[in-house]
Structure formats: structure tokens, C-alpha cells
Amino acid sequence: MARILDEGMVEKRGIGHYFTHVGLIIGVLVIFFPIWLAFVASTVTQSDIISPPMPLWPGDQFLTNYSKALTSGINAPVALMLMNSLIMAMGIALGKILISLLSAFAIVYFKFPGRRLFFWLIFLTLMLPVEVRIVPTYEVVAGFGMLNSYSGLIFPLIASATATFLFRQFFMTVPDELAEAARVDGARPMRFFWDILLPMSRTNIAALFVILFIYGWNQYLWPLLITTDPSMNTIVMGIKQMFPSGDDYADWPVIMATSILAMLPPVIVVVSMQRLFIRGLVDSEK
Amino acid sequence: MATIKLDNIKKSFGKTDVIHGVDIDIEDGEFIVIVGPSGCGKSTLLRMVAGLESVTSGEILIDGAQVNGVEPMDRDIAMVFQNYALYPHMSVEENMAYGLKIAKTPKDEITERVAEAARMLQLEPYLKRKPRELSGGQRQRVAMGRAIVRKPKVFLFDEPLSNLDAKLRVQMRLEIKELQSRLGITALYVTHDQVEAMTLADRMVVMNGGVADQIGAPLEVYSNPQTEFVAGFIGSPATNFIDAALVPDAPKGASKIGIRPEHVTLLPSGQGKLGGNVVFTEALGAETLVHLRMDSGTETFTVRQDGAMPLPVAGDPVGVDWGADDEMAFNDKGRRV
Numbered sequence: 001m002a003r004i005l006d007e008g009m010v011e012k013r014g015i016g017h018y019f020t021h022v023g024l025i026i027g028v029l030v031i032f033f034p035i036w037l038a039f040v041a042s043t044v045t046q047s048d049i050i051s052p053p054m055p056l057w058p059g060d061q062f063l064t065n066y067s068k069a070l071t072s073g074i075n076a077p078v079a080l081m082l083m084n085s086l087i088m089a090m091g092i093a094l095g096k097i098l099i100s101l102l103s104a105f106a107i108v109y110f111k112f113p114g115r116r117l118f119f120w121l122i123f124l125t126l127m128l129p130v131e132v133r134i135v136p137t138y139e140v141v142a143g144f145g146m147l148n149s150y151s152g153l154i155f156p157l158i159a160s161a162t163a164t165f166l167f168r169q170f171f172m173t174v175p176d177e178l179a180e181a182a183r184v185d186g187a188r189p190m191r192f193f194w195d196i197l198l199p200m201s202r203t204n205i206a207a208l209f210v211i212l213f214i215y216g217w218n219q220y221l222w223p224l225l226i227t228t229d230p231s232m233n234t235i236v237m238g239i240k241q242m243f244p245s246g247d248d249y250a251d252w253p254v255i256m257a258t259s260i261l262a263m264l265p266p267v268i269v270v271v272s273m274q275r276l277f278i279r280g281l282v283d284s285e286k
Numbered sequence: 287m288a289t290i291k292l293d294n295i296k297k298s299f300g301k302t303d304v305i306h307g308v309d310i311d312i313e314d315g316e317f318i319v320i321v322g323p324s325g326c327g328k329s330t331l332l333r334m335v336a337g338l339e340s341v342t343s344g345e346i347l348i349d350g351a352q353v354n355g356v357e358p359m360d361r362d363i364a365m366v367f368q369n370y371a372l373y374p375h376m377s378v379e380e381n382m383a384y385g386l387k388i389a390k391t392p393k394d395e396i397t398e399r400v401a402e403a404a405r406m407l408q409l410e411p412y413l414k415r416k417p418r419e420l421s422g423g424q425r426q427r428v429a430m431g432r433a434i435v436r437k438p439k440v441f442l443f444d445e446p447l448s449n450l451d452a453k454l455r456v457q458m459r460l461e462i463k464e465l466q467s468r469l470g471i472t473a474l475y476v477t478h479d480q481v482e483a484m485t486l487a488d489r490m491v492v493m494n495g496g497v498a499d500q501i502g503a504p505l506e507v508y509s510n511p512q513t514e515f516v517a518g519f520i521g522s523p524a525t526n527f528i529d530a531a532l533v534p535d536a537p538k539g540a541s542k543i544g545i546r547p548e549h550v551t552l553l554p555s556g557q558g559k560l561g562g563n564v565v566f567t568e569a570l571g572a573e574t575l576v577h578l579r580m581d582s583g584t585e586t587f588t589v590r591q592d593g594a595m596p597l598p599v600a601g602d603p604v605g606v607d608w609g610a611d612d613e614m615a616f617n618d619k620g621r622r623v
Contacts, residue, residue: 177371180338185385185432186359195384199375 035263042066042256049252061253069257074242076230078258081238084153085217086265088234091154092216093209100160101201104167105193109179119168126161130221138225148229157222163208170204171197206276214266235262288349288362288439288472289314290335295344297330297496304330305496307344315470317463321483322493323519329444331493332476336365336442348439359388364433365442369449370425372417372432378404379413382431396435403431406465423454430465441466443475447482459485480520484508492516514620517544523575523588526550530615532582534559540615540623547590549612552576552598558605562587564598578604 037056041049044059069078106112107119137156146152174197182192198205223234233241239258244250290312297305305327312318320328333339335346337358346353353361364385372381379400386396404410407427417425426446433441443462447455463486466473477483483490484504492499492507494515500507511517517525525544530536533543555561562578565586571593578587589606598604615623 175369175371177367177369178373180336180358181365181367181371181373181432182384183338184336184358184363184365185436186388187384191388196373196375 035260038256038259042253042260044253046249046251046253065253065257066261069254069261073238073258074251074254076233076238078235078238078261080231081233081235081258082261082265084150084232085234085236085262087150088153088219088223089213089216089265091150092157092219093212095154095158096160096163096212097205097208099158100163100167101198101205103164104171105197107164107168108171109189122161122164124161125159126165134221134225141226147226148232152226153219153223153232153234157216157219160212163212166204166208167201170201174200203276206273210270210273213269217266289347290440290472290474291345291347291350292331292335293345293347295331295334295341295346297327297334297339297342303496305334305342308493308496308498310491310498310501312472312474315472317466317473317475317486317488318491319475319477319483319487319489320491320493321477321480321519323478326493327496328476328478328493332442332444332474335440335474336363337361362439363442364436364438364440365444366429366433366446368445370417370429372425372428374417377414377416378409378420378428378431381417381428382435385432385436399435399437400431403434406434407431407461422450423458426450426454426458430462434465434469439472441471441473441475443473443477445477446475447477448479455482462486480522484520492519494519511544511614512622514542514544514616517614517616521546523547523590525614526587528560528580528585528587529582532560532580533613535610537613537615537623539617541618542616544614544616545608545612547575547588549608550587550589550606551608552589552591552595553605553607555603555605558607560587561603561605564600564602564604566600567597569593569597578606 037054040055040058042065043062044055045061048055048059071077071079073081103122107115141147141152141156144152146155178196179192182196187195218236219234220236220240223232224237224240227233227237230241235258239255239262242251242255242258290310292308292310295305295308296303308331310318320331322328330339334341337353337356341354348361348363358365373384376384382400382403383396386399391399400413401410404413407430409424409427409431412420412424412428417428420428426449429446446462447458450458459482462475475482475486487504489502490504490507491501492515494513500512500516502510507516508520511520511525514527518527525546527542527544530540530543536543551558560580560582562580565577565579567577568575573593574591574595574597576589576591576598578589579585580587587606617623
């Protein structure tokens with residue numbers, strides 16, 4: 001079995017095989033090196049960083065730098081910014097999933113006037129980049145008094161044409177007989193949605209959650225616009241805010257520690273959801 | 287346990303009429319098979335009885351009550367779908383229990399009914415499995431089980447066996463028939479397979495182009511078809527049709543004569559009612575099918591004879607004969623004369 005797989009899946013044997021691996025390893029090193037440097041910089045003192053040559057191995061300041069970052073940071077404690085980011089990213093990811101599931105359900109399973117029109121309107125918004133609508137959106141959010149609030153961070157980003165489209169495509173592959181069987185079994189539409197459609201979409205939901213969580217986590221422009229209060233800063237924009245303006249000196253070890261901390265949640269989400277993801281791909285349930 | 291009455295049922299999709307007025311009276315406990323070629327409207331008819339499709343005009347009565355606007359769940363029916371439509375994320379047990387769960391049946395009763403259905407269908411070892419871990423025949427049984435546990439008034443089957451292999455189909459056919467007669471539940475069964483129709487039906491409905499051409503017991507339909515379509519559709523190999531002008535002593539008003547392959551005897555050339563040449567033969571063991579081209583033109587003609595008879599040689603001229611009683615005469619509208 002293993003032999004067959006090896007021969008089937010890897011066409012090149014011998015030398016070519018090793019070259020492929022060497023190429024891949026070099027690629028990984030190139031990508032990983034800056035992250036390694038950031039990690040090293042977050043474990044040494046400020047003077048170690050600014051006096052060349054830059055150290056390549058971790059120092060002994062790990063606890064000092066990270067606890068300083070987490071508890072006090074520069075403008076706001078990093079722990080607080082992490083929490084803000086987490087709330088925003090979760091809010092965006094879950095909200096987007098919920099709304100797009102429901103709208104895709106409506107578009108696919110119900111006949112109502114203007115159904116196609118609504119779908120194409122949603123589809124059309126895919127073509128508008130965020131920057132085009134950011135000023136009017138700001139006006140609206142400011143008008144509702146949602147500046148410097150979680151709702152202001154989350155709601156404007158919650159509608160998602162992409163996710164709606166994705167779920168629509170998935171729902172259309174679900175055989176009609178399933179909906180009919182549920183109808184004969186006595187399930188009303190929302191019951192069908194919760195009992196059958198939702199569990200069937202769970203691998204799609206997991207995949208989308210990963211993508212949307214990272215999308216939410218990495219939001220930069222929007223939080224920058226609407227949060228002026230440091231206690232509402234999110235981590236990604238917070239890193240930029242830590243950079244000194246004018247003659248202040250940059251506390252590089254703390255900034256680097258913050259960067260490393262900012263990277264962790266998306267990595268955790270990807271790694272932990274990957275299992276669900278792959279399982280979903282392997283045993284498809286359609 | 288119920289009677290079903292279809293009263294002048296019509297259905298159009300937009301401007302296309304697909305069913306042109308069908309009347310059927312189904313008695314309590316009867317097994318009715320609707321048979322017809324693809325696109326004849328048989329599935330649409332079934333789906334209207336199920337309530338999955340609206341009725342354009344006419345009335346559907348279940349147990350004397352009009353159900354035209356009633357939701358499927360309130361019609362007290364159970365349906366078995368062609369592709370089974372099992373809920374993929376639920377175990378066999380959950381699949382069967384789902385309808386009862388929605389109806390808020392007490393837990394003990396659900397367990398009991400599911401266990402009973404599982405015993406009947408020999409599904410007991412598989413109750414905890416997911417549908418994807420089952421074979422086609424087992425999935426088919428689960429779909430049946432889902433219908434049985436509900437104890438409905440009416441079973442509806444939409445080509446339930448067409449996704450199974452030939453051997454399994456025969457076996458499931460017997461099981462369905464046995465189960466239905468044991469439970470005594472009125473059943474409406476749609477198929478395009480005439481063998482299923484012949485073997486399962488108490489009465490069969492032969493549909494053609496949105497019209498019920500003939501309703502009757504299978505053997506009655508076979509031996510006494512009312513239209514040319516029914517004569518050609520029911521029976522395999524199909525009935526031979528010959529221009530009435532070529533047949534000596536054809537009844538008045540007939541434009542075509544139908545004669546079943548098993549009623550024809552091969553004779554030496556020059557004898558019998560008509561003459562032709564052997565095109566090829568299919569020896570099936572117990573029987574032999576002899577395909578002829580008639581002298582009158584390009585019409586093909588099939589003769590079914592006992593496998594023990596000598597095999598004719600392709601190209602040989604032969605004569606054919608049949609008894610006058612076996613002739614089925616049809617007029618130019620395809621109706622029986």
C-alpha cells in the first residue's frame with residue numbers, strides 16, 4: 001500500500017526527490033527567518049537590539065518583555081488589545097457566518113418576489129472594495145454613536161457577499177429530496193435549517209470560520225478610523241500605534257513581543273481547526 | 287389505512303400542461319403502481335398526492351377529506367424517494383426517529399417503534415451507523431423504515447428501486463410487497479419498470495403523456511390493453527404492430543394489429559399469415575427470440591419461442607402465424623377496436 005502510494009504520488013525518484021525537499025526547506029527558512037528574528041528581538045534588551053550585530057539567538061529577557069507588553073504595553077496593555085481583537089474577530093466571523101447562512105437559506109429555499117434581484121445585489125457588493133464605502137460607512141457609524149465601541153467595530157463588517165455566495169453554492173448541491181423528505185417528516189423550514197442543513201454545512205462553516213476569523217483579526221484600516229480611545233484599540237493597529245512619533249525612542253523588545261502575541265491566535269485557530277477541516281474533506285457527506 | 291381518490295387532477299407548469307385530468311379511485315390497503323415512460327407525469331402525480339407539488343385543478347381526497355392545500359406533514363403519508371434522501375449526518379436510528387421526534391412522540395414509543403421497524407427490515411445491527419457506511423440495499427431499507435415507523439395512512443414510493451442492482455431489485459421488490467400486504471397500508475408506487483409494475487401491483491395505472499391510458503389488474507392490462515401505447519409499453523419483448531391492411535381478415539375500422547411475440551408461431555416459408563426473413567436470433571436458454579424483417583417492408587417482427595425448438599438461421603425465409611383470438615386491433619387514434 002505504502003509503496004503504491006509512494007510511486008503513484010511522487011513522480012520523481014532519487015536525486016529529484018531530494019532537490020524538491022531542499023527547495024521546500026529553503027523556502028520555509030526564508031519565510032520563517034523574519035519571524036524568528038522578531039522572536040529573538042522580543043527576548044533581549046533594547047540595547048542588544050540597537051547595537052550591531054543583531055543577536056540571532058534568544059536572550060534571557062523573555063518573561064520581562066512579555067509581562068511588560070501584556071500588562072502595560074505602550075499606549076494600552078497588550079492583553080486588553082488582544083481581548084478587543086478577539087471580540088472583534090469572533091464577532092465578525094460568527095456574525096458573518098450566521099447572517100450569510102440565513103440569507104443563503106432564504107435565497108435557495110424560499111420563493112419570494114425579487115429573490116434574484118436580492119441575490120444579485122448581494123453579489124454586486126462583492127465588487128466594491130472596502131475603501132470605496134469606508135467614508136459613508138464611517139458617517140453612518142458615527143451617526144449611530146458607535147465610535148469606540150465593539151458594535152462599531154463589528155457591525156459594519158458583518159455582511160458578507162462571499163460567505164453568502166459560498167453557502168448558496170453549497171445549499172444548491174444539497175439534493176432537493178432531502179428538503180422534501182424533511183417536509184414529509186413534518187419539519188417546518190427553520191427546523192429543517194437547524195436539524196439538517198446546519199449540521200450538513202459544518203465543514204463549510206469551519207472552513208469559513210478560519211478564513212473569516214483571520215480576516216477579522218487582521219482588520220487594520222477600519223479600527224484605525226473609528227477607535228480613538230486606546231482602550232478600544234485592536235492589536236493589529238495597536239502595533240502601529242506603538243511606533244514612536246518624533247523623538248521618542250521605540251521600545252523594540254516590547255513591540256516585537258506584541259507582534260509575536262498578535263500572531264498567536266490566528267495560528268491557534270488555523271492549527272486547531274485544521275483537523276476538522278481535513279476530516280470534512282476526507283469523509284464528504286453529500 | 288385509507289382510501290385515496292383523485293378526481294380530474296390536472297397540472298401545468300406555467301403554460302405547459304403535464305397532466306391532463308386523471309381519475310383514480312384507490313381502495314383501502316390496495317397496492318397501486320403507476321407506470322409509464324419518462325416524462326409521462328407519473329412522478330408529478332405522486333408528488334401532488336404527497337403535497338410536494340400544488341394541484342392546478344381537480345381534487346385529491348385521502349379518506350374522503352380533501353387535501354389539496356394541506357401540507358405534506360398533515361396528510362399522514364410517508365414517502366420513499368428514489369435516492370433515499372437519508373439525512374447524511376444522522377445515524378440509521380435517528381433517521382428513522384426524526385419524523386416521530388418532530389411529532390413529539392414520547393421517547394419510549396419512538397425507541398419501541400424504531401426497534402420494531404429495524405427488526406422487520408433486518409436493520410438491527412446497523413442502527414448506530416451513518417447512511418454512508420451502508421450498502422445501497424441497506425439504505426433502501428432505512429428509507430423504508432423511516433416510512434414504516436410513522437404508521438402512515440398511505441405509503442408513497444417514487445421509483446425506490448431504480449438505484450439498486452438487478453439482483454437486489456428483485457429481492458427488495460419481494461420485500462416491499464410482503465411488507466405492504468402485512469401492514470395493510472395503502473400504497474402508491476411509481477416506476478418506469480414494467481416488471482415491477484406487473485409483480486407489485488394489485489392494480490396498475492399506465493400513464494402516457496399526462497393521461498392515465500388504462501387502469502386495471504396487471505394481467506388484465508397485459509392481456510387486454512385498451513390502447514396501442516399500453517400494448518406496446520407493457521410486455522417484453524414489445525408487442526409487434528402490423529399495418530391492418532396487410533393482415534388477412536383484419537377487423538373493420540382497425541388501422542393496426544398488435545400481436546404479442548409469444549403468440550406467434552414460426553412456419554416454413556410460404557405458409558401462415560405473413561412472410562419474412564430471419565434477421566437474427568437471441569437464444570436465452572429457456573426461450574429464443576427470433577427477429578424478422580417482414581416481406582411487406584422494413585417493419586421488424588419478434589417471435590418468442592421455446593428454447594428447445596431448433597434455431598432458425600439468419601437470412602432464412604419463414605412464415606408466421608397466430609390465432610385470431612390473440613389479435614389486438616387498434617384504430618387510427620390508437621384506441622382498441
